[in-house]
Structure formats: C-alpha cells, structure tokens
Amino acid sequence: GLIAGRLFVLRPVRALTAATARIASGDFSARTQLHRAAPGLSDLAASIDQMALALKIRERTRAEVDQQLHASERRYRLLFEANPHPMWVYDTETLRFLEVNEASIRLYGYTREEFLAMPVTAMVGPEDLDRAVATLAATKRAPRYAGQWRHHLKHGGTIDVEIASHEILFNGRPARLGTGHDITRRVQAESAVRDAESRMRFALEAAGVGTWEAHIGDRSAYWSETTEIMHGLRPGTFGGTMADVLACIHPD
Numbered sequence: 001g002l003i004a005g006r007l008f009v010l011r012p013v014r015a016l017t018a019a020t021a022r023i024a025s026g027d028f029s030a031r032t033q034l035h036r037a038a039p040g041l042s043d044l045a046a047s048i049d050q051m052a053l054a055l056k057i058r059e060r061t062r063a064e065v066d067q068q069l070h071a072s073e074r075r076y077r078l079l080f081e082a083n084p085h086p087m088w089v090y091d092t093e094t095l096r097f098l099e100v101n102e103a104s105i106r107l108y109g110y111t112r113e114e115f116l117a118m119p120v121t122a123m124v125g126p127e128d129l130d131r132a133v134a135t136l137a138a139t140k141r142a143p144r145y146a147g148q149w150r151h152h153l154k155h156g157g158t159i160d161v162e163i164a165s166h167e168i169l170f171n172g173r174p175a176r177l178g179t180g181h182d183i184t185r186r187v188q189a190e191s192a193v194r195d196a197e198s199r200m201r202f203a204l205e206a207a208g209v210g211t212w213e214a215h216i217g218d219r220s221a222y223w224s225e226t227t228e229i230m231h232g233l234r235p236g237t238f239g240g241t242m243a244d245v246l247a248c249i250h251p252d
Contacts, residue, residue: 019048082102088104088195096116099116101114107153107182110154114154120178121133145163145164147163148162151180160186162181165177220243221242233248
C-alpha cells in the first residue's frame with residue numbers, strides 16, 4: 001500500500017517535471033497529460049498546459065511578425081536599393097547621409113562609405129549653399145518638392161536634378177527619404193530652344209519682319225514689337241485679344 005501510494009504521487013510529479021523541462025528547452029508542444037491526477041496535481045498540470053499553449057501561440061505570433069518583417073525588408077530592397085533613380089536617407093538634425101542606394105553611387109561617383117561620411121549640403125556648390133540650408137530647414141516636416149538643383153559629382157562636372165523628400169524614422173533617428181531625378185538633358189534642351197528662339201527673334205527684327213500668334217480657344221493674341229510698329233502702335237501697347245487684332249484691320 002505504501003509503495004502504491006508513492007507511485008500514485010511520484011508518477012504525476014515525474015510527468016510534471018518532464019513537461020516543464022521540455023517547455024524550458026523551447027518545446028511548447030509539451031503537455032502533462034494529467035487530467036485525471038489527484039486534486040492539486042491536476043490543477044497544477046492544467047496551469048502548466050495553459051502556459052505551454054500560451055507560449056506556443058506567442059511563438060507562432062512571433063514567427064508571423066518575423067515573416068512580415070522579412071517581407072517588408074524585401075520590399076525595401078526592391079523599392080530603395082533597386083530603384084533606378086538616386087535615393088538617399090539623411091538625418092534631419094545632423095544633415096548627414098544615413099543610407100544611399102546603388103543608383104546614387106553610380107550617378108555621383110562616391111562610394112557608400114564616402115556618402116555616409118559627408119552631409120547632404122556637400123552635393124551643392126558654394127553658390128547654392130545658403131539656399132540649400134534654408135530649404136533643408138524648411139523641409140523637416142511633411143512631404144515636399146524641394147525644387148531644381150545643380151549637384152556636383154565626385155570626379156568633376158555637374159548635373160541638374162529635381163528633388164523631393166518626405167519624413168521617416170530611420171534606425172530611431174528623425175530622417176528624410178529623398179529622391180533625385182536627373183533632368184540635365186531636359187534643361188539643356190530647354191536652354192537650346194530658348195537660344196534658338198532668341199536668335200530667331202533677333203533675325204526677324206533685324207529683317208523688319210513682324211510675328212504674331214492667335215489662340216482660338218481663349219481668343220488671345222500675341223504681336224511682336226515689330227508687328228506693333230507696323231500697325232502704328234507703340235511697343236508693348238497691343239491689347240492681346242482677337243478683338244484688338246480686328247480693330248487694327250482696315251474695314252475694306
């Protein structure tokens with residue numbers, strides 16, 4: 001009878017000890033299997049089983065969070081690292097670069113280590129430094145289009161870029177994610193068009209040829225100074241409407 005009593009107590013205790021050892025080692029599927037044990041032991045066993053179940057659920061939740069984190073990191077690499085446009089992250093307090101993508105490294109010629117050792121203001125020339133500091137101070141909040149800038153490359157030369165950025169938290173630091181769009185060719189093309197138009201106007205004025213434009217939609221019109229003079233008007237006095245054009249036409 002004494003031996004049977006000891007077995008009646010020792011077996012559940014050993015089961016509890018084995019289950020708790022498995023749980024401590026990270027096996028949260030362990031269960032005591034002592035639903036029919038003596039009062040007191042069965043309550044303790046139920047508590048251990050509930051703890052194991054809670055740890056199992058927490059482990060599953062943590063795995064799901066880790067999976068979501070990995071997916072977010074993959075999206076980050078796709079949207080940031082593999083983005084064809086230069087992108088960077090800078091600290092809004094120190095103005096130091098915190099991260100740059102491969103497109104920035106290829107375009108500007110700096111290594112990643114060189115980028116991270118300098119402030120964002122190093123990308124502009126002395127002539128734009130005051131404007132850059134003022135713009136950076138004004139863009140600590142909210143998404144912002146920072147306008148058109150002339151950026152200097154590592155190995156000489158400059159490019160024209162349009163900059164936009166928005167506020168983020170990066171590794172616990174207040175920061176902004178910026179992106180640059182190289183518009184050098186567009187700026188050069190626009191400059192060439194303006195030069196061509198200027199030369200054309202000079203040639204027409206030298207030849208005494210007037211030019212004009214008419215817009216059907218809003219019935220507006222443009223006359224060059226030569227056209228105004230040809231119609232007896234002082235330069236700059238043409239009204240700019242189709243009605244003004246008709247008023248200068250002889251009724252016959």
